[in-house]
Amino acid sequence: MSIAIDTTAPAPGVSPAAPRGSRLRDDRRHALLFLGPSLIGLAVFTLFPTVMALVMSLFDWPVFGERTFRGLDNYARLLGNPVFRQVVLNTCLFVALYIPLNLVVSLGLAVWVSPRIKGRPFFRILFFIPVMTPVVANAVVWRFMYQPGGLLDSLSQSVLGSPAPSFLASSATAMLAIVVMSVWQGFGYNFLVFSTAIDQVPQEQLEAAAIDGANGRQRFWYVTLPMITPSIFFATTLTLITSFQVFAQPFLLTKGGPGNNTATLVLFVYNEGWRFLHMGLAAAAGWVLFVIIMGITAVQFLGQKRWVHYD
Amino acid sequence: MRPLARWKGVASLVAVGLLVAACGGPTATTQPSASPGSSPQATPEATDVSADLTFQFWIGGEADQAAWETVTAVAEADHPGLNITVQGTPWPDYWSKIGNQLSNTGAPCIVGMQSLRLAAYGDQLVPLEELMAKYEVNAADFDTSILDSMKHGGKQVALPYDFGPLILYYNRDLFKAANVAEPKPGWTLADFTAAATALTTGSQVGFSTASIDQEYLSWVLDLSGAEVLDGDGKLAVTAPAFVDGYKKYVELMRSGIASDVTVAGYDGYVIMLGEWQAGTAAMYVDGPWMAISNKAVPFDMGMVPMPVGPGGSKHYTAGSGFGISKQCPTPEAAFAAIVSMTGEEALTGLASVGRAYPARPAVADAWYTAADIEGAKETLDFAIENSVPWLTPPNWVEMADLFDRTGLQALTGELTPEQVLDIVQEQGAAGG
Secondary structure: OOOOOOOOOOOOOOOOHHHHHHHHHHHHHHHHHHHHHHHHHHHHHHHHHHHHHHHHHOEEOEOOOOOEEOOOHHHHHHHHOHHHHHHHHHHHHHHHHHHHHHHHHHHHHHHHHOOOOOOHHHHHHHHHHHHHOOHHHHHHHHHHHHOOOOHHHHHHHHHHOOOOOOOOOOHHHHHHHHHHHHHHHHHHHHHHHHHHHHHOOOHHHHHHHHHOOOOHHHHHHHHHHHHOHHHHHHHHHHHHHHHHOOOHHHHHHOOOOOOOOOOOHHHHHHHHHHHOOEHHHHHHHHHHHHHHHHHHHHHHHHHHHHHOOOO | OHHHHHHHHHHHHHHHHHHHHHHHOOOOOOOOOOOOOOOOOOOOOOOOOOEEEEEEEEOOOHHHHHHHHHHHHHHHHHOOOEEEEEEEEOHHHHHHHHHHHHHOOOOOOEEEEEHHHHHHHHHHEOOOHHHHHHOOOOHHHOOHHHHHHOEEOOEEOEEEEEEEEOEEEEEHHHHHHOOOOOOOOOOEHHHHHHHHHHHOOOOOEEEOOOEOHHHHHHHHHHHHOOOOEOOOOOEOOOOHHHHHHHHHHHHHHHHHHEOOOOOEHHHHHHHHHHHHHHOOEEEEEEOHHHHHHHHOOOOOEEEEOOOEEOOEOOEEEEEEEEEEEOOOOOHHHHHHHHHHHOOHHHHHHHHHOOOOOEOOHHHHHHHHHHHOOOOHHHHHHHHHHOEEEOOOOOOHHHHHHHHHHHHHHHHHOOOOHHHHHHHHHHHHHOOO
């Protein structure tokens, strides 16, 4: 029994310190117990591998053979490697194409579906289906659509009379093809976020604006949009993080594309680590990606004061 | 409090256990676990060898699994104490998986190994010379080129079970329909080009290729005699002969006789194979290991050596075999199993279902009888006589991947062949 009971009379206006303190201790213990599994999981499956990857990135760590300490040599090699530079550029290109397209499509569709039209729940489900279906299955189906003899080629031949270009084999179109497939795959999630946010814009504000003479476009731009900026911030940040990590689409559609034109950072890490068995280099590339994503996310958070309106 | 304290104690024990397990996990051992020949009681015909062995191989389905279990059954019959489990992985994933297993724990005792990829994994396999001497395995019973291809650092690390030169498969029905004479061993490049042109009509093409190493390297060897490595064993794809051969290959494939190549690597191989098997392409290059699946096509098929190039009709040979991983606690038992699995009985069994052109020349006739493909014997005998072991640098997995993907750009015309070879040489010579 370790509940300490203070038998002295407490000062007026102050609740008994001892029972409150022990209740606090109990609470802390309960809290730790409930948080324990998550914290252990975080430590074992996230923190430990992250630190391990940092350690590995300082070594020449082949899967078989001797491990030699190299300090920052792996990073120097990466920066001097033209393939790695191209891979970083490809990833940035993918992000630069994907994010605006994803946001425009998801926000546009959310606005389009926002009035209480008939069949609204049906549309919401329809737009969310690509998100739910496994990306591997989607990528394989889209590959069949893109390749010569596939759906797009047949349509082009029957409607336009000439065969479609080989989208995935041509440097000019391979990245765009991957972006289009990714937008189709991913817009549903942001659509749902924006749709919910738009629903939560208070009707009174919109009515007041209408009374003041604002038309539809002005109501959207001056009332709705500022009020959903927290959701836009959330969606942009998350989508940025996940789009930098794109792997399945280039892996399944082009395996890095004609030459290295659609090779992305995570695909590079996968190839270096698991196919060519250079773990140290792969870990270093992974940390470069980590730093890039952290930097961009930090910029996002710093910038939010400017354009995000929390009410 | 006490029950809570007890739960906390349990929780922290679990936490410590997890952390210890996590810390203990990823450290890979690189020391060999047991040296071969360490058990003094084993005698060459030991039927008292006894162990539970795992055998990992690339397996594409139930038929494959059944075929390999027949082979391991031979080993189990020879040595009743052995119990061999066959583990299969589909081909595209096999090398990542085996690399992963060989670098951690859990590697199988008997490892399926291919001559082309031996260089990357050779250090993890047990050298077999002592065991071969002990078990009186005669190297001369095997085809020399494939046995040599299974050496790493001068040491024999695997015993081959099959091998084959890369030759041409063709569609006899299409040849007849186009009134083109059937090719015979010794046919020339001009014969090939004429035939391919005559066979390219409508939606049909004379030839199908893929941007994968076995395709373009076979042609470079045939067209110019050039190989990937120079005399010192270094990557030399910008050597004049190699550039010449690769240019000729790309020009040949883009001259209208071949279908468009759209994806590199193994996916491209699957498309090429599909085109030939569907009858859309009249010819393609592959090895005798595909003979049986190719025989299942609805048309009459034939095999012929590569057309004679400027240096003759040259062919690469590749093959597969079995090695013993250094992690195996019972290497001698594993070796006894491998001896049975590459012995005459097992190879005759595989050959008689046409599954593997045997690495033991003595058993080859069983394959010919089983395959029952007209012209196969002349073709393969000719090709093997004119064959060259396929040697690759140690980082070939990486180099082939780069070459496949960049080569695609030569085949689509985005880059010139010289540019492709410059890229491959620059990154390949720089090392992994």
